[in-house]
Amino acid sequence: MLRPQDSATRERRSLAGLWRFRADADGVGRQERWFARPLADAIDMPVPSSYNDIVPGRELHDHVGDVWYQTTTRVPRGWAGQRVVLRFDAATHAATVFVGETEVVSHQGGYTPFEADVTELVTPGEEIRVTAVVDNRLTWETIPPGIIEQTPHGPRQKYMHDFFNYAGLHRTVWLYSTPVVHVEDVTVVPGVQGDPTAEHLTGTVGYAVAVAGGSTSVVVRLLDADGGEVTRADGADGTLEVPDVHLWQPGEGYQYDLVVEVHHGETVADVYVQKVGVRTVEVRGTEFLINGRPFYFRGFGMHEDHLTRGKGHDDAEMVHDFALLEWIGANSLRTSHYPYAEEVMDYADAHGIVVIDETPAVGMNAAVAAVLGTKIDNVFSEEAVGSKAQAAHAQAIRELYERDKNRPGVVLWSIANEPESHTPESEEYFKPLFALARELDEHRPVGFVNVMYSKADVDRLAQYSDVIMINRYYGWYSDSGDLEAAEAALEAELHQWDAHGKPILMTEYGADTVAGLHDLTGAMWSEEYQAELLDMYHRVFDRFDSFQGEHVWNFADFQTSRGIVRVDGNKKGAFTRDRRPKAAAHLLRRRWTGRDWLG
Ligand code: GCB
The missing domain is CATH 2.60.40.10 (Immunoglobulins)
Structure with missing residues (x-):
C-alpha cells in the first residue's frame, strides 16, 4: 500500500490532533451505534498516542475491549473530481471505521496501515465525521496472541510477551486525494x-x-x-x-x-x-554481505515506548532516539516485536540505518508464558496458536512485506520472536510461513528469533532460516549472577550454532539494571553488573568468525504488564525510559566507536 504523499497531483491532510474519545467498558457502542452521532461523554485524546497512560487511574490503563475515537474534518474544496481516501497508519489491534453513519473499513493487526476509498461519501468543501472503534483484545486468533480471562471483576487480558499492551491510534490518520486514474x-x-x-x-x-x-x-x-x-x-x-x-x-x-x-x-x-x-x-556462508562487503550488526532490539504516549509516534522522540543510536555507534536495529511507524522506517532509510524488520508474532511459547504467569499446554494446537492464528500470521507477513518491500534499510525479515521451535507442531506451523515470506520476497534473507528453551540440539526451525538469530540471557535468567558459568555456557552454545554454517546474530542479550544503583561487588541489577555482563558477551562473540552481529536488549527501559519479575517495567535498557545513559551505554559507545562520552 502506497504512503500518502503530496505530489503534483496528490494532496494529503493529517488528522492528527485531539479526537473525542470514550472507552466502551460495557461493550455496547457498536449496538448503540455510537458512530451515528457526536460521541457522548467523551474526553479529549491525542492522536497519535496510546490512550492507556493519558489520564490517571487503572481504568483506561487496563481497559479491555473497544474504545471509540471521533473527529470531524473538512474535505478540501479543491478535491472535487478527485478520489478521496481515508488512511490509518495503524490502529492497535483492530478497528472498524465509519464515515458519517457508513462503515468503510475494518482491519485486524495493530501495526500495519489500512485505508478506504470514501469518495462516494464525501463532498469537497463539506465536513465529515470520522469515527473509529478500536479493540485492544488479544486472543488465540490474533497476532500477537493473548487470552481474555472472564473474572467476577471484569475481563482481564493476559499475554505471553512482556511489553505492555499499549493500544489506540498510535500513528497518523490521513485524508488524502488522488486522481481517479x-x-x-x-x-x-x-x-x-x-x-x-x-x-x-x-x-x-x-x-x-x-x-x-x-x-x-x-x-x-x-x-x-x-x-x-x-x-x-x-x-x-x-x-x-x-x-x-x-x-x-x-x-x-x-x-x-x-x-x-x-x-x-x-x-x-x-x-x-x-x-x-x-x-x-546476500548471505554467503557465514557472512552477511551488504553491497558485497561483510556487515556486522551493532545496535539494539528496540521498542516503540515513551512516557505518557506509550507507543504513539512522535517525531521529536524519534529523532532523539536516532541521535542516541548515532552517539553510541549503532549501525542497525531490530523492530522488536512488531512493525514500527513508517516515519521510523523512512528515517532509517534516509540515514543508512540497517533494519531487521519483524512481524508482531511474539509470545508463541509455553515456557515464556509460564514465566509470565500463563499456563498453556500445547502452544501450537487448535486450542491455542492454531490455524486461525496462522492465517493472521500469514496476513501480518503479507502486510509487512507490502508496506516495507521497497525499503533499502530492510535487509532481513524476522517472521517471529521466540516461538517454541523444537516441537513437530511448531515446524508444521512455521514451514508454510517461511515459504510465504520467500515467495513474497526473493531478494532478502528470512529468519526468526530463537529462544533459549529451543537450543541448537533440539531446534527445528533454523533449517528454514538464512541466518541464526538468538536471544540469550546467560548471567540473567540462567546462571543468574554467575558470569563465569554464563561465559562457559554461552561459548558452548555458540559452538553448537556454529555447526550450522550460517551467520549468527545475538538479537538479544542483557540484564535488568536500575539506573543509579552501583555496587562494587558487581551485584545483579547494578550498573556495574550490566556493563560486566555485556563485556563478557562481547569477549565471547569475538571468538567466533561466524558471529555477525550484536543487538543489546534493549535500547531503553520500557513499560511492561504487571508482575513479580518487573519493577516499573523492563530495565534492560542501555538508556533509561527517559533516555539517560547507564554505564552500559558508555561501554557500548567505547566498543562501537572507540570513543568516550566526550570524545
Ligand atoms: C526476551 C524477549 C523480550 C523480553 C526479554 C526480557 O527474550 O524477546 O521481549 O523483553 O526477553 O527482558 O525478558
Whole structure:
C-alpha cells in the first residue's frame, strides 16, 4: 500500500490532533451505534498516542475491549473530481471505521496501515465525521496472541510477551486525494551488474507499477539526490540502468527518486514519487554481505515506548532516539516485536540505518508464558496458536512485506520472536510461513528469533532460516549472577550454532539494571553488573568468525504488564525510559566507536 504523499497531483491532510474519545467498558457502542452521532461523554485524546497512560487511574490503563475515537474534518474544496481516501497508519489491534453513519473499513493487526476509498461519501468543501472503534483484545486468533480471562471483576487480558499492551491510534490518520486514474502500487528491486564491490558500478532498478482507474501509459524517471535525471523509461514495468551508481550504504542512506507518471491521453494524470536505495544483500556462508562487503550488526532490539504516549509516534522522540543510536555507534536495529511507524522506517532509510524488520508474532511459547504467569499446554494446537492464528500470521507477513518491500534499510525479515521451535507442531506451523515470506520476497534473507528453551540440539526451525538469530540471557535468567558459568555456557552454545554454517546474530542479550544503583561487588541489577555482563558477551562473540552481529536488549527501559519479575517495567535498557545513559551505554559507545562520552 502506497504512503500518502503530496505530489503534483496528490494532496494529503493529517488528522492528527485531539479526537473525542470514550472507552466502551460495557461493550455496547457498536449496538448503540455510537458512530451515528457526536460521541457522548467523551474526553479529549491525542492522536497519535496510546490512550492507556493519558489520564490517571487503572481504568483506561487496563481497559479491555473497544474504545471509540471521533473527529470531524473538512474535505478540501479543491478535491472535487478527485478520489478521496481515508488512511490509518495503524490502529492497535483492530478497528472498524465509519464515515458519517457508513462503515468503510475494518482491519485486524495493530501495526500495519489500512485505508478506504470514501469518495462516494464525501463532498469537497463539506465536513465529515470520522469515527473509529478500536479493540485492544488479544486472543488465540490474533497476532500477537493473548487470552481474555472472564473474572467476577471484569475481563482481564493476559499475554505471553512482556511489553505492555499499549493500544489506540498510535500513528497518523490521513485524508488524502488522488486522481481517479492513479498509481496504485509501485515495487522496486535494486541490484548491481557484476561485483558490487567494484568501483564505477552500474546499478539496476527493476520496477513494476500498478495503475487503477483507467487505461493509461506509464513513464518513469529516475532522479539523483540533487534532482538530476539519471534515466527514464516508458512502460509499467522494466529495469532501469544506473551508470556509476551511488549505492545506499550502511551509514549513508543515499536514495534516488523514482518519479512515476501516469499519462492519460495527453495529460499527466498522476505522479507518485518512490524513494529507491540501490544496494545488494546476500548471505554467503557465514557472512552477511551488504553491497558485497561483510556487515556486522551493532545496535539494539528496540521498542516503540515513551512516557505518557506509550507507543504513539512522535517525531521529536524519534529523532532523539536516532541521535542516541548515532552517539553510541549503532549501525542497525531490530523492530522488536512488531512493525514500527513508517516515519521510523523512512528515517532509517534516509540515514543508512540497517533494519531487521519483524512481524508482531511474539509470545508463541509455553515456557515464556509460564514465566509470565500463563499456563498453556500445547502452544501450537487448535486450542491455542492454531490455524486461525496462522492465517493472521500469514496476513501480518503479507502486510509487512507490502508496506516495507521497497525499503533499502530492510535487509532481513524476522517472521517471529521466540516461538517454541523444537516441537513437530511448531515446524508444521512455521514451514508454510517461511515459504510465504520467500515467495513474497526473493531478494532478502528470512529468519526468526530463537529462544533459549529451543537450543541448537533440539531446534527445528533454523533449517528454514538464512541466518541464526538468538536471544540469550546467560548471567540473567540462567546462571543468574554467575558470569563465569554464563561465559562457559554461552561459548558452548555458540559452538553448537556454529555447526550450522550460517551467520549468527545475538538479537538479544542483557540484564535488568536500575539506573543509579552501583555496587562494587558487581551485584545483579547494578550498573556495574550490566556493563560486566555485556563485556563478557562481547569477549565471547569475538571468538567466533561466524558471529555477525550484536543487538543489546534493549535500547531503553520500557513499560511492561504487571508482575513479580518487573519493577516499573523492563530495565534492560542501555538508556533509561527517559533516555539517560547507564554505564552500559558508555561501554557500548567505547566498543562501537572507540570513543568516550566526550570524545
Ligand atoms: C526476551 C524477549 C523480550 C523480553 C526479554 C526480557 O527474550 O524477546 O521481549 O523483553 O526477553 O527482558 O525478558
